[in-house]
Amino acid sequence: MQNIALVGNPNSGKTTLFNVLTGSNQHVGNWPGVTVEKKEGSFKHKGALYNVVDLPGTYSLGAYSEDELVARDFIVKGNPDVVINVVDATNLERNLYLTTQLLEMGANVVVALNMMDEAESKQIMISTKDLSEALGVPVISTVAAKKKGIQELIDGTLKAMNQEPRKIVFTYGKEIDEEISKIRDLLKDESLPYPDDWTALKLLEGDQEMLSIVEKMDQVKTHLKSLQADNVDYELDIVDKRYAYVNGITKKCVVKPAEEIVTATDKIDRILTSRLFGLPIFGLIMYLVFQLTFVVGSDILGGYVETAIEIFGEFVEGWLVSVGSPDWLVSFVIEGFVGGVGAVLVFVPLIMVLYFFLAILEDTGYMSRAAYIMDGIMRAVGLHGKTFISMIVGFGCNVPGIMATRTLENKKDRMIAILINPFMSCGARLPIYLVFIAAFFPNNGGLVLFIIYALGIGMALLMGKLFSKTLFKGESSHFIMELPPYRLPSPTSVLRDMWEKVWDFVKRAGTVIFAVVALLWVMSVLPMGVEPYSQESILGRVGQFIAPLFAPAGFGTWQASVSLFAGIAAKEAVVAVLGMVYAGVSEGSELVNAIRDSFTTLSAVSFLVMTLLYTPCAAVIATVKKETNSYKWAAFMAIYPFVLAWSLAVLVYQIGSLMGF
Template sequence: MTTVALLGNPNTGKTTLFNELTDKYAYVGNWTGVTVEKKMGKIKHSEIEVVDLPGVYSLSPITKDEAVVTNYLLTNRPDLVLNVTNASQLKRNLLLSIEVLEFGAPVIIALNMIDDLKRTGHYYDFDTLTEQLGCQVKATNARNKEGLDDLRTALLQGPQPTGKKLQLTYPFMIEQAIRQASQQLVSDFDLTADFARWLTIQFINQNKSIRAYAKHMQLTPLMSQAAYYDAQKFDDQIFQTRLTFIEQTLNQASENIASTSHIQMTAKIDKWITHPLLGLPVFVGIFFLMFKLSFDWVGTPMSDLLDGFLSGPVSTTASHLLTAAGAIPILRSLVVNGLIAGVGGVLVFIPQIFVLFACISLLEDSGYMARAALVTDRIMQMIGLNGKAFIPLIIGFGCNVTGIMAARTIEQPKERLITTLISPFMSCSARLPIYSLFVAAFFPRNQALIVLSIYFLGIAVALGMAKIYQILFNVKDSSVFIVELPQYHLPRLDIIWRGTWDKGKGFIKKAGTIIFAGTVLIWLLSSFGTSGLVSDIDNSFAAMLGKGLLPLFAPLGITTWQVISALFTGILAKEVISSSMMVMFHTANQTGLIAMMARYFTPLSAYATLVFILLYVPCFATIGTIKSETGSTKWALYSVVSSLAIAYGLALIIYQVGSLFI
């Protein structure tokens, strides 16, 4: 099978191009770290396999995701490399292209975002680029599907002769070192000439992965000269040689064609969006608008309609059908009061969740999210981190698991650990159903404001803990934050829909698996006790658990055991909390549950409970991810204990202090 390796710098539209070529959707974002593993697909109507590798600036890896690319090239020999570049940022992008071309495999360079290049008033002569780079060069605009047919045809045809392969001539001493080492590698280790030369250049350039590979393979022609290469500072000379070649090539190929009105418009918008003082209020305002759409204007009215349908016609029809079929009472109770009430009680929040995800996808596709990272970088620097650490936190709004995995892009181990430990404090989408219940019951006029305060409280706690960890871990070194600000785009509806569906489908899958299982579990716990099947839920196992812990939760304003038992199921998955409450309060719809909650909560105790739910023990999936990413059970257990302590302490302070003024 023919294999095409797809690689390039972050923010070149590489993943979008992968989706269009393979007809397989993968997550798209405007920052480094979204693609942390290689993804695979086949070009439409062919047997050509495409491997989507993480976005990197160089083959010299600093982070885990960058190491994926270099290790892939070391252990695989792709038939073709598709190098995706940002057409308007070629001077920087071609630094990676040169490393790829020196690898020796056939290469096609895609100048993506060609429309952005044209808006700058510049263009390139493709014949000149092809001649200088020694490979095919294609113009594409993946967002608008321009140039994709030509690129797909080139991929299907395979490598085409373009003349002489690229082989830069480095300074005399470096060339001599390359020639001597590569010749020995060819003769002593049976390597190809191209691969031997590439290995030598990367080794001289202090590529850590290559040096580890050379040590493992005992490549003595390289290992024996390492000290000499480093002492001569050959890596600086290699960089300067490549940069000079790129500048000369682009000067020869450059053409002027038009005005720069779009660039000027982007600069004017950024003057306000990324302003040192105004940038943060704009960020907060945008998120407030998102929550107004999700909870006040669009999401909640749609959720109310869905709730009426599930708790009315669906529940009634199921009950009649089971009765007509002669089902025993306990089976009817399981289906109607357990599954339909529990799972349905979670599904009614799908509109709110999908509206929120649609807003996030819109911000990503427009180009704003990169600006958000830049704006928050100033805050992150105050606590010893930077905007790169905030990117996993933003991703954590969707799911803490993917947010923690995105922390792989952080170079410094201590910074990466800190980001992993604070990520569970970010309010993931799984908590939205329980937020919706509480704000609808106790804050009907300020739903968006209350949810926004919860989200930003999670951010504040995360940043505060990050500062504490920075002091405790004695963090001195910090990562370099590089963010590319793409030009603004009019969002495409298909991309917004794909992004919304990709983020939201996990919630629906959970409803059919984890939430289903959790609902059955809580129904069993609330229907059985020490004496077997119970008619009074107060005698059930769930009641025994909740009542036993009631004195511990009373200082938080939680005065009913049903809520405490539901919080335990939230460790399985946060979405299960609302379905568990539906089952244990014996309500068939959201309206009935809200009425029951009004008996046991005040607005103050409700808010304290929301704070506790925001911060307490992460779900099982998040705990497992912390263990796998840190390689330590100790940190996973620490995350459980510390988050529980922080949640309890903060909820206690809010309720007790608030009680003094009410």
């Protein structure tokens, strides 16, 4: 099978093109040895199957982040048959910088000149013929979001597979060209994973990975040290030459209007990103998202899943009894599996609706504005503006949220972003909030959910400020972010994003949560002879041992205690365990009633504060270990949120009690 790599700047439409090419024939994993996401898919053309690899979005192919290293290593070492370089036609100069680096590497490039409709709306005229001749590679106009030019791109890509890539000869000026030649000669007898010319160029740029590769090559090291001794630094000169090359091309191929066109995006941004209205509008939008989540997810869709689980439980119980199954098996399946996992699955409609609206905000381009709007606040507490992007990702799941911090170049910013991300309410905590809201705040669900999420953001900012003043002192780096134009959300893209997140939630409910529930069910019915789910069971005794710790916070029951500790394995397990220990209830309404009987309004608020802030799940702690390469920080992540959450939960309950709530 032949391989096609997709590479391009962020917001160039690369992922949209990947989805159009591969459809549902795609899967997601991680690149070997790193935490960068790997997307692969395939498509058929005239009976042949082609593999497509969606490389991380990047502005360049340096060595400043894992994204850049993964992209360039695959292009050089992975030997793709063709590299489709997705270029944003509205920002040709900036995008062609990456194209220049691809050509330097000798890649077999096909340029997909994407978003041509937006370029035309700005009266930007681009001659694809002249651009193709100037670059020496095929250039094909596309509008991936509307599936325009896709067949032409496929035809051009497959044609390029059968042709030798044209060798582009760049000149960086006499002095630099001579230095490249000298280093290339020193490298010719060495066994390198990269082309000699390109390696020599990267060494002159001061590329850290390349410098580590030649660490044991004495002649090369001696030559580079002599350049350092002479205070010679070619990096900026090389960058200038690339941009000069790009500017020369765009002057020949692009015609822009005399005056810049004010687009609809510009007009909308004057309001949505203004200092006066930006933050209130962001808050209002998120509040409406949570209100719609409850109206649509609970009032309209909520009852269907609960009814289905009830019918399923009755059917399975009847079938098990009819085939003479032992009582313990019936108990495990109905009270353990259906009661535990079912208590989580009943909230799938609300999770689905929340992810649907968040996907719409992402697809329209508004989430990038949210990060821009929050930059001033992030700066005020000593954080990098880009940190908020990883925080937004954390709303889906804290694992990719922590992984998203790899785009931060400053170590201080990255470490702080990692340590505060678990305060972002991931989708796994949503069932906990929802069942307590249904029990105590049924008429104000959207408002309460909004307050919980806002509290998480507030605590993240507060701890970020504390960490920046204590553990990680130093200056933050500059915040540079591109705001893509507003677009109508693609139904396919929105539904795919929603489905991926919901399906991941369902898989966790059927695997991790089931394993946790199975273990705790065994503990809840042993030793033999005790009443199941009682204080005399092993689980009850463990819970009683833990419970005094939470008594000052108002929920010192063994059921609440074991559910919280089960949540360290997976946050969804909190509701699953509550559903099991309260007599194996399988219906959402039964669990709500059980919780209403076991908590007061004040202790429920205290419990919500605890679940919002306490120790993240095991997967998050493992990710922290992998990202920081330190057991110390993994242990810190396990301990400090628990201490903080417990302290605040106790504070809420004790102050509330003194005030008579």
